[in-house]
Amino acid sequence: MATKPLTGHDTPGDSCTIVIFGASGDLTKRKLLPALYNLKALKLLPENFAVIGVAVTDSNDEMFRSQITSDIKQFATRPVDQAEWDDFAKRSYYISGDFNSPDTFAHLGAKIEDVRKTWNLPGNVLFYLAISPSFFGKVVEQLGNAGLTKETPDTWRRIIIEKPFGHDLQSARDLNTQITSHVQESQIYRIDHYLGKETVQNIMVFRFGNSVFEPIWNRRYIDYVQITVAEQLGVELRGGYYDHSGVTRDMVQNHILSVLSLVAMEPPASISGDSVRNEKVKVLEAIRPMEPEEVLANTVRGQYGAGLIGGKNVPAYRSEPDVNPASNTETFVAMKLNVENWRWADVPFFIRSGKRLAAHTTQIVIGFKRTPLLLFGKEVQDDFMPNRLVIHVQPDEGITMDIHAKRPGPGISIANVPLDFSYNEFGESTAATGYETLLYDCMIGDMTLFHRYDSVDASWRIVNPILDVWQALHPRDFPNYASGTWGPEASDRLVAKTGHAWHHYELKK
Numbered sequence: 001m002a003t004k005p006l007t008g009h010d011t012p013g014d015s016c017t018i019v020i021f022g023a024s025g026d027l028t029k030r031k032l033l034p035a036l037y038n039l040k041a042l043k044l045l046p047e048n049f050a051v052i053g054v055a056v057t058d059s060n061d062e063m064f065r066s067q068i069t070s071d072i073k074q075f076a077t078r079p080v081d082q083a084e085w086d087d088f089a090k091r092s093y094y095i096s097g098d099f100n101s102p103d104t105f106a107h108l109g110a111k112i113e114d115v116r117k118t119w120n121l122p123g124n125v126l127f128y129l130a131i132s133p134s135f136f137g138k139v140v141e142q143l144g145n146a147g148l149t150k151e152t153p154d155t156w157r158r159i160i161i162e163k164p165f166g167h168d169l170q171s172a173r174d175l176n177t178q179i180t181s182h183v184q185e186s187q188i189y190r191i192d193h194y195l196g197k198e199t200v201q202n203i204m205v206f207r208f209g210n211s212v213f214e215p216i217w218n219r220r221y222i223d224y225v226q227i228t229v230a231e232q233l234g235v236e237l238r239g240g241y242y243d244h245s246g247v248t249r250d251m252v253q254n255h256i257l258s259v260l261s262l263v264a265m266e267p268p269a270s271i272s273g274d275s276v277r278n279e280k281v282k283v284l285e286a287i288r289p290m291e292p293e294e295v296l297a298n299t300v301r302g303q304y305g306a307g308l309i310g311g312k313n314v315p316a317y318r319s320e321p322d323v324n325p326a327s328n329t330e331t332f333v334a335m336k337l338n339v340e341n342w343r344w345a346d347v348p349f350f351i352r353s354g355k356r357l358a359a360h361t362t363q364i365v366i367g368f369k370r371t372p373l374l375l376f377g378k379e380v381q382d383d384f385m386p387n388r389l390v391i392h393v394q395p396d397e398g399i400t401m402d403i404h405a406k407r408p409g410p411g412i413s414i415a416n417v418p419l420d421f422s423y424n425e426f427g428e429s430t431a432a433t434g435y436e437t438l439l440y441d442c443m444i445g446d447m448t449l450f451h452r453y454d455s456v457d458a459s460w461r462i463v464n465p466i467l468d469v470w471q472a473l474h475p476r477d478f479p480n481y482a483s484g485t486w487g488p489e490a491s492d493r494l495v496a497k498t499g500h501a502w503h504h505y506e507l508k509k
C-alpha cells in the first residue's frame with residue numbers, strides 16, 4: 001500500500017518549477033531532495049517539472065547536478081532508481097546570488113523563463129525558502145519587486161516559508177505585513193514539518209474517522225492531556241540560531257501548539273482547506289495568555305548541564321559551539337495550559353519539550369478519569385492506572401490504549417493490558433522524510449496542513465507573555481538538569497500540583 005496524502009489525492013501535483021532558496025543547505029540535502037525524489041518514485045511529482053536551486057555559493061548547473069547526485073546517494077530514504085534520478089538531475093538547474101541584490105532576482109526571473117521554455121512548462125512556480133529566517137521578508141519582497149509572485153488565472157505562484165515565523169509577536173506581525181504587501185495569504189504556505197508526520201495526520205483520522213472516541217473526547221471523561229517532545233540530541237552545530245531562540249520558540253510556538261490544537265479542536269465541517277484551520281485557531285484563541293504570576297506558577301524552564309547520553313559523556317549546553325558561556329537560553333520547558341472552552345474547561349494540558357533528555361520520543365497521552373465506582377475494592381482499583389490512550393508520534397509510530405483486564409485465575413486480580421496498534425505492522429510502510437505530503441499539498445494547492453497567519457499570531461500571543469517574564473527574571477539555577485535525565489525536578493512538581501504525574505515513557509519495543 002503506497003502512502004497516500006491525507007487529502008486522498010493520488011494524481012500527480014500540478015506541473016511546475018520548484019525554486020529552492022538555500023539549495024546548498026542542510027535542509028535541502030537531508031529532507032527536500034529526498035522528499036522530491038520519493039514523490040517522483042510514488043508518481044506524485046508531476047511528470048513535467050524542473051528544479052532551480054538558488055544559494056549564495058558559487059556553482060553552476062553541472063556542479064549542482066553532481067552535488068545533488070552525491071547528496072541523494074547519502075540521504076535517500078528509498079533505493080534510488082537510476083533512470084528516475086537521471087530524469088530528476090537533468091531537470092535541475094542552479095543560480096548563485098546575493099539575496100539582497102535585485103540582480104539575483106532578475107537573473108532568477110530569466111532562468112525560470114528559460115527553463116519553462118526548455119521543458120514547455122506552465123508558469124506555475126513553487127518557491128521554497130529553506131534559508132535563515134532573517135531573509136524571509138527580504139526574499140519575498142525581492143520576488144514581489146521582480147514580478148515573480150504574480151499569478152494569472154491559469155498559473156499559480158506559491159511560497160513555502162520555513163519556521164520560525166517571527167522571533168516574537170511583534171516581529172511575526174511585522175514580517176507578515178511585509179510579506180502580505182507582495183503576496184496574498186492564499187500564496188503563503190507556512191510549513192510545519194510536524195504536520196507532515198504520519199502519526200500527527202492520523203490524529204484527525206483517529207478522532208473523526210471512528211465513532212467511539214468523539215463522545216468521550218471531553219472534560220467529562222478526560223482527566224488530562226500530556227504532550228512530550230523529548231530529544232536526546234543537543235544543539236549540535238546550531239548553537240548560533242538556538243541560543244537566540246530556545247526550546248519555547250523552537251518547538252512550542254509552532255510544532256507543539258499545532259499538535260495540541262489537532263488534539264483539542266472541534267470536528268471540522270470538512271477535512272480540507274480552511275475548515276480545519278478555522279477549528280485549530282479557535283483552540284489557540286481559547287488558551288488565555290498567562291499573567292506574570294501564572295507564568296511563575298504554570299511554567300518551568302531548564303538548561304542542560306553535562307551528563308551521559310547512551311553511556312557517553314556529553315558537554316553542558318553552555319560549552320556547546322556558538323553558545324554564550326553564560327547563556328540563559330532554555331533547552332527544556334514544561335507548562336500547564338488550559339483550553340478555556342466548554343469541551344475542555346479545567347482539563348490540564350501539560351506540555352514539555354527539551355534537548356538532551358533521557359529518551360528520544362514524541363508522545364501524546366490522553367488520560368481518562370477513573371471509573372465512578374470502585375466495584376473491585378479500593379485496594380484492587382488503586383493498583384491500576386485509569387485508562388490511557390498513548391499516541392506514539394515517533395519513534396515506533398502507533399497507538400496504545402491501556403485497558404484493564406482480569407488476570408486469569410481464581411479471585412479478582414486486575415492488570416493493565418495495552419491494546420496496541422503499530423504502524424510497522426500496518427501494511428507496507430514507505431520510508432519518508434515527512435516533507436512529502438507537505439510538498440505535494442503545496443503543488444495541489446491544499447493549505448490544510450500549513451499555518452494560516454491567524455494561528456501563528458495566536459500561538460505567539462500564548463508564548464510571548466511567558467518569554468517576557470523569563471527575560472525579566474534571569475534564571476538563577478541554570479544549568480538545572482543533567483543531560484540524560486527528564487529535565488529539572490520542578491517539572492515533576494508542576495504536574496504533581498494537580499495530582500498528576502508525567503507519563504512514564506517506555507518505548508513501545
Ligand code: BG6
Pocket residue numbers: 193231250362
Ligand atoms: C525542528 C527544531 O523544527 O524540529 C529542532 O528546530 C528539532 O531543534 C527538530 O530538533 C525536531 O524534529 P523531529 O522531526 O526530529 O522531531
